[in-house]
Amino acid sequence: MKPDLRTALAQRPRVGDGAMATYLYQLGLPVGVSFEEFNLLKPDVIADVHRQYAAAGAEIIETNTYSAQHNKLSRYGLEKKTEEINAAGVAIARKAVGNDAYVVGSIGAVRGGAGKNVRTAIVKRDFEEQVGILLASGVDGLLLETFFDLEELSLALGIIRKKSDISVICQFAVEDAERTHDGIPLAEAFRRLKGEGADVLGFNCRSGPNGILRAVETIPNDLGLPLSVFPNAGIPDYVDGKVIYSATPEYFASSAIKFADAGARLIGGCCGTTPEHIAAIANALQSYSPLAQAKVIPKTSTQTSTEVIEASPRKSAADLPPQDAEPSIVDLVRQRHTVIVELDPPRDLDITKFMAGAQALKDAKADALTMADNSLAVTRMSNMALAALLKERVGIRPLAHIACRDRNLIGTQSHMMGFDALGIDHVLAVTGDPAKFGDLPGSSSVYDLSSFEIIRMIKQLNEGVAFSGKPLKQKAKFIIGAAFNPNVKHLDKAVQRLERKISAGADYIMTQPVYDPELIVRIADMTKHLSIPIFIGIFPLANGRNAEYLHNEVPGIQLSDSVRRRMNGLEGQAGRAEGIKIAEELLDVAMAHFNGIYLMTPFMAYEMTVSLTEYVREKSKSSPSGK
Structure with missing residues (x-):
């Protein structure tokens, strides 16, 4: 007879399951519907997902009830089926895995996503209803997951503890590796939840393995409770109308060992993970033996969210009055080495x-x-406002990205008209990461335009014609950049896509970071027929963990094996020094083939990109006219 869940999690690291909603999406089910309703409409599909995870090695299976609460179900007209959906979720999971795995009832935050302003009385009502149904249906434990604020998680835990002594797992979704969304230090939040009766504490969603490992490291050694981790499969990318995750099962296998060494006793996956990821975790933990020294890997100054950026363009001298003529980025890069630097x-x-x-x-x-x-769909200050400040206070040329995600056709044209009025005429057209994976998951992704279409529409403004086709009385002067990801298996197909952007009207190209000198040479060879300049992306690495995060979790970035070996285990000043050295070596190759250099600043450590800008300037002295 297997032990109860509380005892099982105290014994050794256990394997959790992976994503439900994103896996159903990968299987072809539509988005924009209640995945929990499939407990009634497609019970065989839900059961098969549970069986796949159990077969992959998952010892703990979550019910498909994450959003099965009155308030959330009411958005789909399903509030009267709350009890039926939750009870079915438990029955399906139990029948699918029998006694081979523990079945835990999944409960998400009522105030998550679009429900931020839901009144406390409604939150309490919904938790009491769902908890009661799941307990009556015979779950082995309850999982409170993807909670943003301590107060809501504490409320849910308190309701459970008034009803039952069942095992409860509490998990936060955090972007800041040290605090909850309502500003409570994670260590303080964990101690409070322990005192209120939590059995397991941890994190899920919002971050991949790197970000969640950093959050785990903030938890003190003496907490005295098992930790749980369910990371996303890296940062999602939006490619040809589909959401794709980049973190591989192999990366999850190596991360599972790090999590176990850091004190995690329940390790699974969240958005983007599949049975293959769970199988990799299970295989990695099969022969796991803990470190002699317990829990926490020494905390470092590593930061998380790295934003893979695509650049922005500027004004053409030919379009300016003679007295105000200023060479654009395109003009400059045809004459000499030209440096664009990304700053978040x-x-x-x-x-x-x-x-x-x-x-x-x-x-x-x-x-x-x-x-x-x-x-990455993370809310930041308006780049329009900052661009204006840069012109006024610093006197440096701003290049602003324009994402298709956040604005419809009306908002996009209005936005561009504002840039024109401010004299900010270099922009970069990008698709933009899906909103549901950012810090406001309840917001909508618009995507009225693709990156190809937005290039054409902005170019149309340069003809003095609005998106609607009506005249605008005068012409805009935008120089439009497009993004290029060369870190792909078939570079020839990527170049063909790039040619389409040039046909749409792109004036210059900026690439994702490149870490392989041979790839830089290949890019030069395969794009030599193109008529517009290319800025090669160089992103200096901050430390070894930053290197692994970028390689495994960030779409569009791929590090060479050589670079990963060189950065492995390096932290602090040693990591930054080696990162600068690698970047300089890449610059040596890039500058021999391209005049355009695009430097990206890691974690606002602008000293690194200052150093590399100075390196380009010094190296350019020997060839002032460029390559």
Whole structure:
């Protein structure tokens, strides 16, 4: 007879299951529906997913009831089926796995996503109803997952503890590796939940293995409870109308060992994970033996969210009045090595460090600063506002990204008209990461336009014609950039896609980071027929863990085996020094083939991109006219 769940999780690391909703999406089921309703409409499909995870090695299976609460179901007209859907979720899981795995009732935050302003009385009502149904249906435990705020999680836990002594797993979704969304230090939040009766504490969603490992490291050694981790399969990418995750099962296998060494006793997967990811975790943990020294890997200064950026363009001298003529980025790069540096807009209201970085990069003679448009769907300060400030206060050229995700046709044209009025005429057209995977998952992704279409529409403004076809009385002067990802298996197909962007009207290209000198040479060879300039992306690595995060979790980035070996295990100053050295070696090759250089600043460590900008300037002295 197997032990109860509480005892099982105290014995050794156990394997959890993987994603339900994103896996159903991969199997061809539609988005925009209640996946929980499939407990009634497609019970065989849900049962098969449970069986696949159990066969892959999952010892703990979650019911398909994450959003099966009155308030959330009411959005689909299903609130009267709350009890039926939850009870069916438990019955399907139990029948699918029998006694081979523990069945835990999944409960998501009522205030998650679009429900941020739901009244406390409704939150309490919904938790009491769902908890009661799941307990009556015979679950082995309850999983409170993807909670953003301590107060809501504490409320749900308190309701459970008034009804039962059942095993309860509590999991936060965090972007900040040290605090909950309502600003409570994670260590403090965990101690409070332990005192309120939680049996297991941990994290799921919002981050891949790297970000969740950092959050685990903030938890003190003496907590005295098992930890649980269910990371996403990296950062999602939006390719040809489909959401794709990049983290491989092999990466999850190596991460599982790190999690176990850090004290995790329940290890599974969240968005983007599949039975293959769970099988990799199970195989990695099969012969696991814990480190002699327990729990926490030494905390480092590694930061998480790295935003893979695509650049922005500028004004053409031919379009400006003679007295104001200023060479554009395209003009400059045809004459000499030209450096564009990416600097992330802040996620809060303090622009002090951003402006200091901008000034330092101007002093280093960067030609322009590029700013993403809420990259990775994470809310940041408006790049339009910062672009205006850069022109006014620093006197450096801004390049603003324009994402298709956030604005419909009306908003996009309005936005572009505002840029024109401010004299900000270099932009980069990008698709934008899906909103549901950012920090406001309840927001909508618009995508009225593709990256090809937005290039054509902005180009149309340069003819003095609105998106609607009506005249605008004068012409805009936008220079439009397009993004290029060369880190793909079939580079020839990527170049063909690039040719389509050029046909749509792109004036220059900026690439994703490249870490292989041979690939830089291949790019040069395969794009030599193109008529517009290319800026090669160089992203200096901060440390070994940053390297693994970028390689495994961030779409469009692929590190060479050599670079990963060189960065392996390096932290702090040693990591930054080696990262700079690798970047300089890449620059040596890039500058021999391209005049355009695109530097990306890791974690606002602008000292690194200042150093590399100065390196380009010094190296250019021997060939002032460029390559």
